Amino acid sequence: GCQASGTKASNSTTAAAQTEQSSTAEASSEAEKTADNTENTGNGSGKTLVVYYSASGNTERVAKAAAEAAGADLFEIVPVEPYTSEDLNWTNDNSRVSREHNDESLRDVELTSTEVANWDSYDTVLIGYPIWWGIAAWPTDGFVKANDFTGKTVIPFCTAASSGIGQSGKLLADLAGTGDWQEGKRFASSASDQEVASWIGELGLSAE
Ligand SMILES: Cc1cc2nc3c(=O)[nH]c(=O)nc-3n(C[C@H](O)[C@H](O)[C@H](O)COP(=O)(O)O)c2cc1C
Secondary structure (H helix, E strand, C coil), X not given: CCCCCCCCCCCCCHHHHHCCCCCCCCCCHHHHHHHCCEEECCCCCCCEEEEECCCCCHHHHHXXXXXXXXXXXXXXXXXXXXXXXXXXXXXXXXXXXXXXHXXXXXXXXXXXXXXXXXXXXXXXXXXEEEEECCEECCHHHHHHHHCCCCCCEEEEEEEECCCCCCCHHHHHHXXXXXXXXXXXXXXXXXXXXXXXXXXXXXXXXXXX
């Protein structure tokens, strides 16, 4: 079903995540603008990128486990105005997320950056998001719309309390209009690093 249920949104971990920026971020002024949201945990091959949006940390955990297993770089989608726990309260009809859900024109969330350093160097992009009312949390949309996925294999993944991944990957593929979008993978909000690593293995993306 599409009902919001189960886990309670906790405080956003965005601020903490952003302080984890790679100290090896390139120093050139051109790279500065795009390096902000990128964290290089990779083995230097730089072929796989894990992009994610996470409002309360679950998708972030899965994304980091995926990047670790694949030796991939990470890019976090960050709204200019991050969602507070109050914003995420779907049981309140007047909360930010409820208002955005009820009025599609409010879902065009401004992001701190949609530009990934060395975007052309990635041939596989994993893109992760929480499920909100049965679809990808809409801060993900702005990133997808802003980038050209031509020539890339794109693999969606989500975390959700009870829903499946449903049509969310297909909707993002339609929004992108480019890229070879694969079937996506749904994880429970509490998915273990091991589950994530074995999925990376199934995809043939394991670092070793
Ligand atoms: C506004 C909102 C709507 C949600 N809608 C659904 C839903 O339709 N189905 C579901 O299984 N979980 C739903 N959830 C639960 C989240 O998908 C789940 O907790 C997810 O792991 C959160 O990821 P995050 O911590 O990365 O933000 C919703 C959560 C929020 C905040």
